[in-house]
Amino acid sequence: MFFLGIVIHGFLLRRVAASATPTDEQWAQLNQTVGGRLYTSLPLAASCFSTVNGLPSTPNDTECTLVQQGYTQPDFRFAHYSAHMMPQWETCQSTVQRCLLNSNDPSDPAAWEDNECWQGAIAPYYIDVRSEDDVLEAISFINETGVQFSIKASGHDYKGRSSFGSLSLWMRNLDSLSYSANFTPEGGNATYPAITVGAGTPFEDVYSFAEENNITVIGGYHQTIAASGGWVQAGGHSILSPIYGLGVDRVLQYKIVTLDGVSRTVNEFQDPDLFWALRGGAASTFGVVLESSMLVEPQMSLRVASISFNQTADNARGFLELLVNNSYKWGQEGWGGHMGPATLINVNPLLTLEEAQASVQPVVDYALAQNGTAVIEDLPSWQTFFAKYVESAEASVGVQTILGSRLIPTDPFFTDDDGKEALVDLMVKMVDTYAVNPYIIQGTPFLYNYTEGTTSVTPAWRSSLWQIGFHENMAYNATLETMYAQYEIVNNITSWMRELAPNSGAYFNEANPYEPDHEVAFWGDNYPALLELKNKYDPFKLLDCWMCVGWQGPADERYSCYLNISSNY
Numbered sequence: 001m002f003f004l005g006i007v008i009h010g011f012l013l014r015r016v017a018a019s020a021t022p023t024d025e026q027w028a029q030l031n032q033t034v035g036g037r038l039y040t041s042l043p044l045a046a047s048c049f050s051t052v053n054g055l056p057s058t059p060n061d062t063e064c065t066l067v068q069q070g071y072t073q074p075d076f077r078f079a080h081y082s083a084h085m086m087p088q089w090e091t092c093q094s095t096v097q098r099c100l101l102n103s104n105d106p107s108d109p110a111a112w113e114d115n116e117c118w119q120g121a122i123a124p125y126y127i128d129v130r131s132e133d134d135v136l137e138a139i140s141f142i143n144e145t146g147v148q149f150s151i152k153a154s155g156h157d158y159k160g161r162s163s164f165g166s167l168s169l170w171m172r173n174l175d176s177l178s179y180s181a182n183f184t185p186e187g188g189n190a191t192y193p194a195i196t197v198g199a200g201t202p203f204e205d206v207y208s209f210a211e212e213n214n215i216t217v218i219g220g221y222h223q224t225i226a227a228s229g230g231w232v233q234a235g236g237h238s239i240l241s242p243i244y245g246l247g248v249d250r251v252l253q254y255k256i257v258t259l260d261g262v263s264r265t266v267n268e269f270q271d272p273d274l275f276w277a278l279r280g281g282a283a284s285t286f287g288v289v290l291e292s293s294m295l296v297e298p299q300m301s302l303r304v305a306s307i308s309f310n311q312t313a314d315n316a317r318g319f320l321e322l323l324v325n326n327s328y329k330w331g332q333e334g335w336g337g338h339m340g341p342a343t344l345i346n347v348n349p350l351l352t353l354e355e356a357q358a359s360v361q362p363v364v365d366y367a368l369a370q371n372g373t374a375v376i377e378d379l380p381s382w383q384t385f386f387a388k389y390v391e392s393a394e395a396s397v398g399v400q401t402i403l404g405s406r407l408i409p410t411d412p413f414f415t416d417d418d419g420k421e422a423l424v425d426l427m428v429k430m431v432d433t434y435a436v437n438p439y440i441i442q443g444t445p446f447l448y449n450y451t452e453g454t455t456s457v458t459p460a461w462r463s464s465l466w467q468i469g470f471h472e473n474m475a476y477n478a479t480l481e482t483m484y485a486q487y488e489i490v491n492n493i494t495s496w497m498r499e500l501a502p503n504s505g506a507y508f509n510e511a512n513p514y515e516p517d518h519e520v521a522f523w524g525d526n527y528p529a530l531l532e533l534k535n536k537y538d539p540f541k542l543l544d545c546w547m548c549v550g551w552q553g554p555a556d557e558r559y560s561c562y563l564n565i566s567s568n569y
Helices: 024-033 061-070 074-078 132-145 203-212 230-234 272-278 316-333 353-359 361-369 382-390 417-434 459-463 480-500 518-537
Strands: 003-008 011-016 038-040 125-128 149-152 167-170 177-183 192-198 251-257 263-266 288-295 302-308 336-340 343-348 373-379 400-409 439-442 464-474
Touching (some): 024 038, 024 132, 132 251, 203 382, 272 518, 302 382, 316 361, 353 373, 361 373, 373 382, 400 480, 459 464
Antiparallel strands (some): 003 011, 038 125, 251 263, 302 373, 336 439
């Protein structure tokens, strides 16, 4: 083993040979320094299998039953280090080495009787992080040994960025929450109503806390997304974003340990370049975020439109045309929400109930003509809406799911008849060709008064009205050939989207895992400055993740479990 070293802030940074492997003694010393919270890991369902990592293993029926019961439950997965919400990132897809249950029927014994259990992409060691000191000790160990590491909070990750390496920092138990009506960023004078959230705190806890304090937090559309994790570092859309901005627009301060072993509080006054980078440059890139402080709004009532009908080959296009023709007006009125060829769940904090009813009457009439249902109602708070509508409609977990998406510019697709027709044609093509429904999110910061240059997300967010997404699911026992075929569908549809809107971009967290020209797609003109800051704060590339800023590319050994999908790299 060899190293080159430089000293920054009194901390010795070492460039260790990539092949360096920690000794048992070094692992034991690390365990001691983090209070005995260094653990070895096995796949979530390992207790069900009789062969684990090539060795005989005695199944534990009690544990296996618990895993079966919780396999598709977000709170269960959130509580286990080795579980990811999209379980293909627990596996080594390229070698088809995995340890999965049948998500359609987790009690199906064929999953463990016909297969062996393999570690896959799950880091064999992880630290249950409970404090800033744990992170500082981990960074010291990483610099000393050169071990590859990743960071995991909730496991809401559609690209596998939090499930590789020899060591993982599990941030789940940094779950603090506090509210101040007069929060002052360090180094500043102005005060703001703000909530401060630990790196592992899920939005379900944040929303309950906000309800107790009569405030509204602009946040994600799933109960177990970590509010201070990748959501608020890569963009963070909400169905309240049309009025109140993205998550990165609302963050006031981060606490972070950078790779030089320095704990920093960053905001517009302290390390403002790093603050800018964290407001869109994405997680697992510039350091280990411990917490974030975000601007909040007073508790607000919401007008809710919930509309649905049975989709057929004859009625989808008509509804999509209505959505396209009305969405610009809805954007001006403050609506945000999730829509599809036969569904709509939108909210509005600005209109009265009567105004809301009049606004969505065309789609109500259409749905009722299809023998569907329509509810337009007034709810007292975001938490009330979330509990009633979101928890039953949020993205499923425990299923191997591939996403693709594109931001759809307002002009010409919502302002010009030809643009509108082209957009509808694209969505109908998705349905007709692959039986894939577009998942429409009206969650861009359409009305938000953005200050130019304050965040590092792609500028396409600011000129778009929609994000169109879609997904493909893979069976737990999909063959390599089947996986390639399903990724090909995702690549084909996203290529249609790029052809439709070539000068737009995509949301880093929800884009095709094999998006070509990803630097431009995710960050646009901001990428060169982000790369410069990556080199400043992580000169030895200790942090690297799939398609992140400064990514070392698919040939790096840590990405050997990804499929060789794209010829663009």
